[in-house]
Amino acid sequence: METLSTLADGFAIALTWQNLALALLGCFLGTIMGALPGLGPSNGVAILIPLAFTMGLGPTPALILLTSVYYGAMYGGRISSILLNIPGDEPAMMTCLDGYPMAQKGLAGQALAISGIASFVGSFLATWGLVLLAPQLVKIALLFGPAEYFALFALAFMTLGGVSSTNQAKSAFAAALGLALAMIGVDTQTGVPRFTFGEVHLYDGLDFLVAIVGLFALSEVFIFLENRHGGADGDSTKLKVGRLTPPLSMVRETTPTMLRSSFLGFLAGVLPGAGASLGSFISYSMEKRLVDKKGTFGKGDPRGVAAPEAGNNAAAGGALVPMLALGVPGSGTTAVLLAVLLSLNITPGPLLFSQNPDVVWGLIAALFIANFMLLAMNIPMVGLFTRVLMVPPRILMPVVAMVSFVGIYGISGSSFDLLVMIGFGVLGWVLRKFDVPLVPIILGTLLGNTMENNLRRAIAIDNGDWFTLIDSPLAISLWAVAIFGFVLPLIVGRRLKSSMRKKPHEEGSTKD
Amino acid sequence: MSDRIFGLVGALLAIGYAFAAMQIEESFLSDVVGPKAFPLIIATVLGISSLIIALRPDASPVWPPLNRLAEIFAAVVVMILYAELLPEIGFIIATAFAAAYLAWRLGSSVLESVLVGIGTSVGIYAIFHLVLGLSLARGPFGF
Incomplete structure (x- = not known):
């Protein structure tokens, strides 16, 4: 009951004209970004962060804008999956499997509508999940001391690689690289400069926003330059939408699928390192196993459209749980959102719920509102977004690059930061060629200093005894989960990821 | 390898x-x-x-042919020039050139690239500077 009353307070915060307008703007931009191949949720949110800052938004409005973009991108990804058979972003790739066949049968409008409804159900239920689960997680997190936090961060890094990479060594490499980058700058505890090589610009450390925009947005530009598929098809003949109202029987038929997939997707989102791509993947696989008696999946079965869409939208909501309650994001986009919070001087985690309840509950309320806006945008107004798909990457990508530059320059006003961003762009391109996941790098640069501080604090409390790290049952269990999460994918992960890889035809964009 | x-x-x-x-x-x-x-x-x-x-190496990624690598390298050089020249020649001019270059290299025709360049730079200037009040680099002409 207490939760419900705080939620009501949240609605009071969210229901201002400014916040409603921001949610609407975010939903609109997010849907476009999700729909455009090459712009996914994480780079979409990344290039909009500077915008949020320059508008001088407070924490709650900024978060409302950016999470609306996040939810919107999850909705939008399906549009190009269904119409063009090109996933707009990685989580939407499973939607191609049945969405495109439906479009070929002339049922594009119905596929869009049913997937829109599924997206709504998924994110609506997941937002409720967030409301109910996050406060419980906070209660556990309040028991954490520095040693437990250190273990928790280790857990996040060790499990993050699990699904997002085929090679655990590479995700460990990525995490270490991110942490290594975070160490640059003046040490907060002793005041000595580290890894600055005498460069004054580095004394404050690397701005992680620079790293994020470079790694996610600029590297995408390089990928397009490399393949020069700047002319991806904006063939208008394919974009016939047709009737937008699904028959009632179709809705009835897909309802159980949506409910099951939402649940699974939410779970996948809450688990660290899984994220929306896995959410849509397991939802689809399970539905296929469960209800595909006549073998219609893959040939344009509406349930095959509903399952991954409910799954990935639910996972998007689920991924917010650990980010808000523990300060440990479970996916790329939530890592980017964490960067936003940190830049606004807000530390997510259990204290966020007691110190800034307005931020948390205002955000959650805004998510409910955004969801209804998205439903309205994505079914009756979907035609608007299909037109956006006609913008070819050769025009889109220069705009993306320039917006990235402008945003970073707008924050710091220094050419040096732009050069660092270009460096990260190249690094991101190289690492993507090597199949090194980028999310652990981001997470490393974000959490590196906090992780180190917790380590040092834990050991200082115990007068230099390193065994304090594995002293409490809570810490030991966190370490156990971490090790389990690191080792398990070595056994089963390869198989899962390779079967995920087999299905899409197109190189996916940045992982969410 | x-x-x-x-x-x-x-x-x-x-x-x-x-x-x-x-x-x-x-x-x-x-x-x-x-x-x-x-x-x-x-x-x-x-x-x-x-x-x-x-x-324990994975299979090698598909490396682009040399001319594509040169393409990326050239784009990086253009971006570096952009970053360095931005405070000198101002936002609109620098951005128009950089965006036009990228559009051209991604396969737009010359005329289209010029339009994309000017459109991007003026569009961003209008939205970010005039509407949102973000301070962009000022060149010798004040924009």
């Missing part, structure tokens, strides 16, 4: 990082752990994972 080189580079990076960590001056006010310990742990993880990558 690519992965072996990658792993070796990573290992060298780890060694370099460890060396740089050893160079960190300890303050006399240091806490028990000090500023070196965590970087050294990171260097260890970096080194071990690099060695594993080198010893």
Whole structure:
């Protein structure tokens, strides 16, 4: 009951004209970004962060804008999956499997509508999940001391690689690289400069926003330059939408699928390192196993459209749980959102719920509102977004690059930061060629200093005894989960990821 | 093969990082752990994972042909020039050129590229500077 009353307070915060307008703007931009191949949720949110800052938004409005973009991108990804058979972003790739066949049968409008409804159900239920689960997680997190936090961060890094990479060594490499980058700058505890090589610009450390925009947005530009598929098809003949109202029987038929997939997707989102791509993947696989008696999946079965869409939208909501309650994001986009919070001087985690309840509950309320806006945008107004798909990457990508530059320059006003961003762009391109996941790098640069501080604090409390790290049952269990999460994918992960890889035809964009 | 080189580079990076960590001056006010310990742990993880990558390489990625690499390199040079020249020649001019270049290299026709360049730069200027009040680089002409 207490939760419900705080939620009501949240609605009071969210229901201002400014916040409603921001949610609407975010939903609109997010849907476009999700729909455009090459712009996914994480780079979409990344290039909009500077915008949020320059508008001088407070924490709650900024978060409302950016999470609306996040939810919107999850909705939008399906549009190009269904119409063009090109996933707009990685989580939407499973939607191609049945969405495109439906479009070929002339049922594009119905596929869009049913997937829109599924997206709504998924994110609506997941937002409720967030409301109910996050406060419980906070209660556990309040028991954490520095040693437990250190273990928790280790857990996040060790499990993050699990699904997002085929090679655990590479995700460990990525995490270490991110942490290594975070160490640059003046040490907060002793005041000595580290890894600055005498460069004054580095004394404050690397701005992680620079790293994020470079790694996610600029590297995408390089990928397009490399393949020069700047002319991806904006063939208008394919974009016939047709009737937008699904028959009632179709809705009835897909309802159980949506409910099951939402649940699974939410779970996948809450688990660290899984994220929306896995959410849509397991939802689809399970539905296929469960209800595909006549073998219609893959040939344009509406349930095959509903399952991954409910799954990935639910996972998007689920991924917010650990980010808000523990300060440990479970996916790329939530890592980017964490960067936003940190830049606004807000530390997510259990204290966020007691110190800034307005931020948390205002955000959650805004998510409910955004969801209804998205439903309205994505079914009756979907035609608007299909037109956006006609913008070819050769025009889109220069705009993306320039917006990235402008945003970073707008924050710091220094050419040096732009050069660092270009460096990260190249690094991101190289690492993507090597199949090194980028999310652990981001997470490393974000959490590196906090992780180190917790380590040092834990050991200082115990007068230099390193065994304090594995002293409490809570810490030991966190370490156990971490090790389990690191080792398990070595056994089963390869198989899962390779079967995920087999299905899409197109190189996916940045992982969410 | 690519992965072996990658792993070796990573290992060298780890060694370099460890060396740089050893160079960190300890303050006399240091806490028990000090500023070196965590970087050294990171260097260890970096080194071990690099060695594993080198010893158990994945299949090589498809590297683009030389002319595509040159394309990326040229784009990087243009971006660096952009970053350096931005405060000198102002936002609108620099951005128009950079965006036009990228559009052209991504396969737009020359006329289209020019339009994309001007459109992007004026559009961003209008939205970010005039509407949102973000301060952009001012050139000699005030924009």
